[in-house]
Amino acid sequence: DAGVIQSPRHEVTEMGQEVTLRCKPISGHNSLFWYRQTMMRGLELLIYFNNNVPIDDSGMPEDRFSAKMPNASFSTLKIQPSEPRDSAVYFCASSLANRDTEAFFGQGTRLTVV
Amino acid sequence: DQQVKQNSPSLSVQEGRISILNCDYTNSMFDYFLWYKKYPAEGPTFLISISSIKDKNEDGRFTVFLNKSAKHLSLHIVPSQPGDSAVYFCAASGAGTASKLTFGTGTRLQVTL
Numbered sequence: 152d153a154g155v156i157q158s159p160r161h162e163v164t165e166m167g168q169e170v171t172l173r174c175k176p177i178s179g180h181n182s183l184f185w186y187r188q189t190m191m192r193g194l195e196l197l198i199y200f201n202n203n204v205p206i207d208d209s210g211m212p213e214d215r216f217s218a219k220m221p222n223a224s225f226s227t228l229k230i231q232p233s234e235p236r237d238s239a240v241y242f243c244a245s246s247l248a249n250r251d252t253e254a255f256f257g258q259g260t261r262l263t264v265v
Numbered sequence: 266d267q268q269v270k271q272n273s274p275s276l277s278v279q280e281g282r283i284s285i286l287n288c289d290y291t292n293s294m295f296d297y298f299l300w301y302k303k304y305p306a307e308g309p310t311f312l313i314s315i316s317s318i319k320d321k322n323e324d325g326r327f328t329v330f331l332n333k334s335a336k337h338l339s340l341h342i343v344p345s346q347p348g349d350s351a352v353y354f355c356a357a358s359g360a361g362t363a364s365k366l367t368f369g370t371g372t373r374l375q376v377t378l
Binding site for chain 1: 267271299301306307308309310311314354356365366367368369370371
C-alpha cells in the first residue's frame with residue numbers, strides 16, 4: 152500500500168486566495184483525520200471523519216476552514232479566504248475506527264500564505 | 266487547553282546513553298497512549314503504544330512506562346543512536362472517542378556522537 156497520500160506537498164498562495172488540500176487515505180481505513188502542526192501548539196486535530204461522516208470538527212479554527220469527504224478514498228480541506236496565520240504544515244491521517252489503534256500519517260502539505 | 270503536555274521542547278543525549286522523554290496528560294478519560302516519531306519533511310510515524318491496563322510496554326530499544334495515578338508516561342530509548350534524532354510526539358485517546366488522538370507539542374531529541 153502506498154500509505155496516506157497528500158497533495159500538494161507545498162503550497163504558496165497570496166492572502167485572500169482559496170486553498171484546497173487533498174488526501175487519499177489508506178484503502179480499507181474508515182477514519183480520517185486532518186491535523187495542523189505549528190511550533191506553539193504541536194499537532195492540533197482540526198476534524199475527523201468516520202465512514203465519511205464528520206464526527207468532530209471542534210478543532211476547525213474558523214468558518215474559513217471547511218472539510219469534505221465525498222467518498223472513502225478522498226478528502227479535502229479548504230481554506231477560503233486564506234490568511235498568513237494559516238501558514239503551517241497540514242497532515243492527513245487515517246486509521247481503522249477501532250479502539251486502541253494507531254493512525255497513519257501522510258507526508259503533509261506545507262502551506263505558506265504571503 | 267492542552268490535554269497532553271510535553272514540557273521539554275528539546276533534549277540532547279550522547280550516543281549509547283539512555284534517552285528519556287516525558288509526557289503528562291490531564292484528561293482522566295484517556296486510556297490508550299502512543300508515541301510517534303517525526304523526521305523533518307515527513308509525517309509522524311507510529312513508534313510504540315500502551316494501554317492503561319499495563320504500566321510498561323517494551324519493543325526492542327524502546328520502552329514506554331505509564332503511571333496512571335500521576336497521569337504521566339515516559340519513553341525510554343536504550344541505547345540511543347544518531348538515527349533516533351527526531352521530534353517525538355506523545356498522543357492519547359480515550360473512551361468514547363474511538364481512534365481520535367490528542368497530541369502533545371513534541372520533544373526534539375538530538376543524539377550526539
